[in-house]
Amino acid sequence: MADIIDGKAIAADVTAKVKIVADTLLEKTGIQTGLAVVIVGEDPASQVYVANKGRTAKACGFHSVEHKLPEDTSEQALVDIVESLNNDPAIHGILVQLPLPQHIDAGRIIQTIAPEKDVDGFHFINVGKLGTGEIDTAFVPCTPAGSMLLIERVLGKDLSGKTAVVVGRSNIVGKPMFNLLLAANATVTIAHSRTRDLEALCKTADILIAAVGRPQMIKGDWVKPGAVLIDVGINRIDAPEKGEGKTRLVGDADFDSCQAVASAITPVPGGVGPMTIAMLMANAVTSAYRSAGEEAPSF
Numbered sequence: 001m002a003d004i005i006d007g008k009a010i011a012a013d014v015t016a017k018v019k020i021v022a023d024t025l026l027e028k029t030g031i032q033t034g035l036a037v038v039i040v041g042e043d044p045a046s047q048v049y050v051a052n053k054g055r056t057a058k059a060c061g062f063h064s065v066e067h068k069l070p071e072d073t074s075e076q077a078l079v080d081i082v083e084s085l086n087n088d089p090a091i092h093g094i095l096v097q098l099p100l101p102q103h104i105d106a107g108r109i110i111q112t113i114a115p116e117k118d119v120d121g122f123h124f125i126n127v128g129k130l131g132t133g134e135i136d137t138a139f140v141p142c143t144p145a146g147s148m149l150l151i152e153r154v155l156g157k158d159l160s161g162k163t164a165v166v167v168g169r170s171n172i173v174g175k176p177m178f179n180l181l182l183a184a185n186a187t188v189t190i191a192h193s194r195t196r197d198l199e200a201l202c203k204t205a206d207i208l209i210a211a212v213g214r215p216q217m218i219k220g221d222w223v224k225p226g227a228v229l230i231d232v233g234i235n236r237i238d239a240p241e242k243g244e245g246k247t248r249l250v251g252d253a254d255f256d257s258c259q260a261v262a263s264a265i266t267p268v269p270g271g272v273g274p275m276t277i278a279m280l281m282a283n284a285v286t287s288a289y290r291s292a293g294e295e296a297p298s299f
């Protein structure tokens, strides 16, 4: 029976440390870490994420700014807001919540964010730095960074000799996860919808990352006995057992059957999800340290 990796508790450790180092920076230099979150439209899941980010930023002692813009905001108006945040010395981190409405080119918006304030790690400069191993001056996307911290808590920092399979090739999770695992010396394979015999491939993994966005797709008999399973999926499914019209959150792995086989597993909710927000806070305070010319803390 696998140990359950308590992402909520580990995220609370990270945010507690963020608060301490943010307070230290403020006392030493007068600089208060500033984080701006921009949301366009009414997507309910995004609204919840953004509210959580603002609340956590305040709990960390940050200067927290939220721009809530209507669905019909023009691309140029959004560019103008991002540029004004780029030029605002009180802001060290900028996050534009995705997805954006169809009429806005998300790629253009992401590339407008100043790379040194790109706490999502989505700008080409940060993607390139991560891909070439310049991790000390990059921003690493929050979900993969948080997933790595969970893996570190179980297996340590050096994954030499371990095999890892990442299921999912997104720019936000799969590809940066590949780079982080590789940087930690794991032998890494990325699998995706065109992979042949996904089940057999998953079964070779000492570390299995589920990041496909398909509810409960990975079953216990796909998992190598003793593997560490990191479930990045957050899917809402019908839960008639809770009453008519009720729903619940599940991951990309079938938790019960996987827990019987793995040595450690992240739950959904309470696994990777809380880590994403914690790493956003870590990236923001790191950005403030860099802007002050101070050595950034590690998390």
Ligand code: GUN
Residues within 6 Å of the ligand: 095, 096, 097, 098, 099, 120, 142, 143, 172
């Ligand atoms: N939407 C879902 N995940 C993310 C994320 O990590 N960053 C941003 N900006 N939007 C998201």
